[in-house]
Amino acid sequence: MTKPRIYTMSFARVYPEYVAKAERKGRTQAEVDEIILWLTGYSRAGLDAQLEKQTDIETFIAEAPQLNPSRALIKGVVCGVRVEDIAEPTMREIRYLDKLIDELAKGKAMDKILRQ
Numbered sequence: 001m002t003k004p005r006i007y008t009m010s011f012a013r014v015y016p017e018y019v020a021k022a023e024r025k026g027r028t029q030a031e032v033d034e035i036i037l038w039l040t041g042y043s044r045a046g047l048d049a050q051l052e053k054q055t056d057i058e059t060f061i062a063e064a065p066q067l068n069p070s071r072a073l074i075k076g077v078v079c080g081v082r083v084e085d086i087a088e089p090t091m092r093e094i095r096y097l098d099k100l101i102d103e104l105a106k107g108k109a110m111d112k113i114l115r116q
Contacts, residue, residue, distance in 0.1 A: 006094060007058035013049045020071045025105040035100045037112050039093075041066030061093045061107060071096050075114040 018036075019029045036047060037109055041064055071093075075084050078099045086092040103113045 003058070004091065007090065008056050010054045011052050011057050011060040014057065018097075021101060021105050025107065027107075031104055031110060032101065034110065035104060035113060036097065039071055039097055039100065040064035041068065041070050041077055057094060058090055062091050064093075066094065069116045071074050086090060 007028045015032075019032050022028065022032050032046070033047065036042065037044065040047075040061070042050065043065075048063065050063070055063070076082070076099055078095050081095065083095045083099050084090060086095055100113055104110075
């Protein structure tokens with residue numbers, strides 16, 4: 001079975017798309033970064049290193065220092081699929097991030113996005 005194409009894409013290629021989506025809706029790169037750091041446990045320097053290395057998304061998720069336990073509270077539909085129903089762990093993590101960026105772009109408050 002072949003891996004989904006998204007797994008082999010560089011996170012550095014997808015990251016600017018997340019930022020652009022947020023900025024089109026009046027949000028900031030700093031907020032996107034806060035979401036990524038919250039979800040993955042990367043430090044700012046760790047995120048920058050992953051971007052510089054052009055790490056693929058599968059590795060980016062696999063090497064995440066500490067996936068946030070509160071991510072299990074993320075519910076809803078992204079790309080037509082309920083995130084809580086995705087069985088494959090790596091795809092679920094990718095969709096969690098997509099869902100959080102969608103919430104940011106829709107104007108949701110950061111404390112709600114970060115499940116605080």
